[in-house]
Amino acid sequence: MPETGKTPDLPELPEAVAAPRARWRLQVVWLVPIIAVLIGGWLAVKAVLEQGPKITITFNTGEGLEAGKTKIKFKDVDIGVIKEVSLSRDHKHVIATAEVVKDASDLLVDDTRFWVVRPRISGGTVSGLGTLLSGSFVGMDAGASPKTRQAFTGLETPPVIASDVPGREFVLKSQDMGSLAAGTPVFYRRLQVGQITSFSLDPDGRSVTLRAFINAPYDRFVRPDTRFWHASGVDLALDTNGVRVNTQSLVSILVGGVAFDTPDQSVGQPPAAAQTSFALFASFGDAMKRHDRIVTRFVAEFKDSVRGLTAGAPLDFRGITVGEVTGIYTRFNRETRKLSIVVEVAYYPERFTNRYEGGPTGSPAVENENQREFADYLVARGMRLQLRTGNLLTGQLYLAVDFFPDAPKAKIDWSKDPAEFPTVPGTLQSLQDSMTRLMTKLNTIPFEAIGKNTQLTLQSANALLGHLDTDVVPQAKDTLSAAHGVMNSANSALQPDTALQQNVSDAMSQLAQTAAAVRTLADYLERHPEALVRGKPENKP
Structure with missing residues (x-):
């Protein structure tokens, strides 16, 4: 057991040496904020790198736009959001600043279109009903231009056709809009094949330009000679051909429409190029009229009434339309001091004589240099213009060109521009003239004398009858009485049992015997002619 009071031997401890402290010694506690800063920086850099372009869209009004909420959609996919809505410096427009995702940056080209989607009724269609619950948004239609763009002007109405829809757009020229609008359907053989996309008034203010988009594959039926016409509502025509009613569909009756077709002779043509311009006619009849290359204009003067004759009335040659009326007006002749009615006519020579008899197929009948000579020849043969009634129900008139051999001699006045064609009175006017001449002749008859x-004469006849009654009638009665007595005597003499009848019977018997004897003598002389010289020989015993 160790002794008490003594300390045990302990190992010697090393002497502590003070080490110098590092100036930038990193404490573990600082790692967390450093890592957070690095992550935040990385996120910021990533956000900057992934941030899409900013664009501005100018609208006429801020209806439906709300900063931070209004989305930009393409094909119903969110590609951006409106960040700010402000007024322009002139306070006339609203500028919406939007941020678009980076993946959609290649869609921001020069012909890209933006519009505010809200509930609309246009062209008989209803759109944007979904925004009643979700709110308005900005629609987008991507363009195809290679040029990029950052500032856009928004459309006030949505485009009727998206840029990626297959088909072609054509230009229509019309005198007026009728009942057409953007979105109005286009029909082909009563099948809806397209829509009117836009319209504008021409700079001269005399016509309207419309653009019609025809969906594929129906766009191949639009050819260079295709005819477009208004098919709005009910096409009711009342003319020389009677009453005609035509319509494309119930939709066209309610909201209007445009229809097109190609004449049979042009069906073989290739499809028309995009943006080809066509005339938009007022009706199917106007559209399908033959488009003549040669048109000769002349006038005709009439003295009878032209009530019922309108511009567009046909010039008819025995059932064939060879022209049409283009104008009607009055004219005062200073030399004769007379007022007359003048009708302007467009004449189509190719319709009147399109073949020479015996000539080559397809050769024109009348060359330009011989038209006057040929017209003078026809007029000399009696060709004239005449007003005739085309429809008794409507009173419509038309111009007839025909031959009247008994018409007075006349010539075409080529000195006037346009030339004046001779006429004859209409059928009603001729009847009226005949009645006038008849009444004139009747007036010359002395009915009083x-x-x-x-x-x-009647008084003389009465006197004669009185003379007959007093003088002639008694004598006639006596004569009749005498004649009656003679008849009675003759009747008595002709009775069967009277002597006259017996004598006549005897005389007839003797006459018959005489005739038999003469016949016997004639037979004998024929057999014995010598008996005339020698006589009849005696009979030998």
């Missing part, structure tokens, strides 16, 4: 002579 004839009446007086007739009265004298």
Whole structure:
């Protein structure tokens, strides 16, 4: 057991040496904020790198736009959001600043279109009903231009056709809009094949330009000679051909429409190029009229009424339309001091004589240099213009060109521009003239003198009848009585049992015997002619 009071031997401890402290010694506690800063920086850099472009869209009004909430959608996919809505410096427009995702930056080209989607009724269609619950948003239609763009002007109405829809757009020229609007359907054989995309008034203010988009594959049926016409509502025509009613569909009756078709002779043509311009006619009849290359204009003067004759009335040659009326007006002749009615006519020579008899197929009948000579020849043969009634129900008139051999001699006045074609009175006017001439002749008849002579004749006849009654009638009665007595005597003499009848019977018997003897003698002489010289020989015993 160790002794008490002594300390045990302990190992010697090393002497502590003070080490110098590092100036930038990193404490573990600082690792967390450093890592957070690095992550935040990385996120910030990533956000900057992934941030899409900012664009501005100018609208006329801020309706439906709300900063931080209004989305930009393409094909119903969110590609951006409106960040700020402010007024322009002139306070006339609203500028919406939007941020678009980076993946959609290649869609921001020169012909990209933006519009505010809200509930609309246009062209018989209703759109944007979904925004009643979700709120308005900005729609986008991507363009195909290679040029990029950052500032856009928003559309006030949505585009009717998206840029990626297959088909072609054509230009239509019309005198007026009718009942058409953006979104109005286009029909082909009563099948809806397209829509009216836009319209504008021409700079001269005299016509309207419309753009029609025809969906594929129907766009191949639009050819260079295709005819477009208004198919709005009900096409009711009342003319020389009677009453005609035509319509494309119930939709066209309610909201209007445009229809097109190609004449049979042009069906083989290739499809028309995009943006080809066509005339938009008022009706199907106007659209399908033959488009003649040669048009000769002349005038005709009429003295009878032209009530019922309108511009567009046909010039008819025995059932074939060879022209049409283009104008009607009055004209005062200073030399004769007379007022007349003048009708302007567009004449199509190719319709009147389009073949020479015995000539080559397809050769024109009348060359330009021989038209006057040919027209003079026809007029010399009696060709004239005449007003005729085309429809008794409507009273419509038309111009007839025909031959009237008994018409007075006339010539075409080529000195006037346009030339004046000779005319004859219309059928009603001719009847009226005939009635006038008849009444004139009747007025020359002395009916009063004839009446007086007739009265004298009747008085003479009455006197003669009185003379017959007093003088002639008694004598006639006596004569008739005597004649009646003679007839009675003759009747008595001709009775069967009278002596006259017996004597006549005997005389007839003797006459018959005589005739038999003569016949016997004639037979004998024929057999014995020598008996005339020698006589009849005696009979030997």
